[in-house]
Amino acid sequence: MPRPVNGDRPPDQEVREAMTDMLAAMDEWGPEKVVCVSDQRTGMRGVLVIDNTARGMGKGGTRMSATLTVEEVARLARTMTWKWAAVDLFHGGAKAGILGDPSAPDKEDVLRAFARALANEVPSEYVFGLDMGLTESDAAIFVDELRDRGAAVGLPRALGGVPYDQLGVTGFGVAEAADAAAQTVGLALKDSRVAIQGFGAVGQAAAERLVELGATIVATSTAAGAVHDAGGIDIARLAALRTEFGDDCVREYGGVQPADAALRVDCDILVPAAREDVIDDAIAAATTARLVVEGANLPTNPSSRAVLHKRGLALVPDFIANCGGIIAAAHSMDARYSAIPVDPDTIFTMISAKVRANVPTVLGESAARDITPHEAATGLAHARVRTAMELRGQRPADVTEVRL
Numbered sequence: 001m002p003r004p005v006n007g008d009r010p011p012d013q014e015v016r017e018a019m020t021d022m023l024a025a026m027d028e029w030g031p032e033k034v035v036c037v038s039d040q041r042t043g044m045r046g047v048l049v050i051d052n053t054a055r056g057m058g059k060g061g062t063r064m065s066a067t068l069t070v071e072e073v074a075r076l077a078r079t080m081t082w083k084w085a086a087v088d089l090f091h092g093g094a095k096a097g098i099l100g101d102p103s104a105p106d107k108e109d110v111l112r113a114f115a116r117a118l119a120n121e122v123p124s125e126y127v128f129g130l131d132m133g134l135t136e137s138d139a140a141i142f143v144d145e146l147r148d149r150g151a152a153v154g155l156p157r158a159l160g161g162v163p164y165d166q167l168g169v170t171g172f173g174v175a176e177a178a179d180a181a182a183q184t185v186g187l188a189l190k191d192s193r194v195a196i197q198g199f200g201a202v203g204q205a206a207a208e209r210l211v212e213l214g215a216t217i218v219a220t221s222t223a224a225g226a227v228h229d230a231g232g233i234d235i236a237r238l239a240a241l242r243t244e245f246g247d248d249c250v251r252e253y254g255g256v257q258p259a260d261a262a263l264r265v266d267c268d269i270l271v272p273a274a275r276e277d278v279i280d281d282a283i284a285a286a287t288t289a290r291l292v293v294e295g296a297n298l299p300t301n302p303s304s305r306a307v308l309h310k311r312g313l314a315l316v317p318d319f320i321a322n323c324g325g326i327i328a329a330a331h332s333m334d335a336r337y338s339a340i341p342v343d344p345d346t347i348f349t350m351i352s353a354k355v356r357a358n359v360p361t362v363l364g365e366s367a368a369r370d371i372t373p374h375e376a377a378t379g380l381a382h383a384r385v386r387t388a389m390e391l392r393g394q395r396p397a398d399v400t401e402v403r404l
């Protein structure tokens, strides 16, 4: 990774505007803390956002991306606040991010510099975890660097961890959410045609579970491109190719199309499981899907959600569908203080139960009040966070609030 030199830095005015925007973006929920760090030797630049800790310590995964922004991490941290509240587990919202190419040869140096720079904030305020661009071996580097000054979840099993990306817990929960939502709206998952954007930790595991449940995966993608087969993709073959060729698995599989094609193909269920902000108004207006299940964080925006809702499509919000990672993270953190090893089956059972309880509640509330599922789900999460803030004396009781 190139070291930052003066010419790479934004001019003073841009820095000033970026900082002002961050302060302006702070609202009644948070963020409580934004820590930007850099290291001249490695060129590391990163950020930790602690959004809201009324229900417990900030917790969320750590992302590495060449296009990362502070705003992106702050939005992800806010999503984590709602996600923990929606599953009713007692942690708060946080997320960390590193600006950089996760395939660069000096990744380990950059991760170590990031962990060292944040050592004051961990482990009392933040525990590292997995998000896009990081894997179990990267979590191992964090704990090695931190020693007794901090912790990470998503560790390999050989280090006493719960390797939740390898276990595919989040994608499993996304598929369970699709099944629960399909039942709620009267769609048979068996023989449904599903398009999944992203074939990473979440997308692949979702595809595998959906195939187990009888669905046909008609399209999927990596950043390198998409594969589309109306007759059904051989997911086991694509997964084997991913192990061998990484994101080039789609090219090796054959018939590669532009990366966003997975969002545009004819399908019954659409699962965005890659990046944020990928479903705009045009895609929402054009999709043939009857159901959208958000595997990724923040793939829609208020406007595209309104389009989907107006068209009568059901949508399972990100923080309802993709809660598998935090349920695994919560078990991992508890396991550090327990003599009893974590049994992955316990985690899968809890994910399935939480998702299958929350999906009909949220879709039912959305239908009953003619509001989008995101509005219904945030209503539930807001009420839980607000109550915690009131009990802590952080805000006055709001007797007019309608609680779900």
Ligand SMILES: NC(=O)C1=CN([C@@H]2O[C@H](COP(=O)(O)OP(=O)(O)OC[C@H]3O[C@@H](n4cnc5c(N)ncnc54)[C@H](OP(=O)(O)O)[C@@H]3O)[C@@H](O)[C@H]2O)C=CC1
Pocket (backbone or CB within 6 Å): 061, 130, 131, 132, 133, 134, 164, 165, 170, 197, 198, 199, 200, 201, 202, 203, 221, 222, 223, 224, 246, 247, 259, 260, 273, 274, 275, 276, 295, 296, 297, 298, 322, 323, 324, 325, 326
């Ligand atoms: N890991 C987890 O436990 C959780 C993850 N999430 C969210 O799920 C999403 C995916 O995360 P995760 O699976 O861990 O990340 P990964 O890095 O494992 O996988 C991301 C996948 O998306 C693909 N991708 C990236 N950009 C594009 C693009 N522009 N078009 C098409 N495909 C693209 C990647 O391709 P390539 O390999 O070529 O880059 C890869 O296949 C993120 O929003 C994350 O925040 C949410 C909850 C928990």
Ligand SMILES: O=C(O)CCC(=O)C(=O)O
Pocket (backbone or CB within 6 Å): 059, 060, 061, 062, 083, 128, 129, 130, 131, 153, 154, 297, 322, 323, 325, 326, 329
């Ligand atoms: O908290 C974690 O470590 C993983 C889960 C996560 O980051 C998420 O759900 O987005």
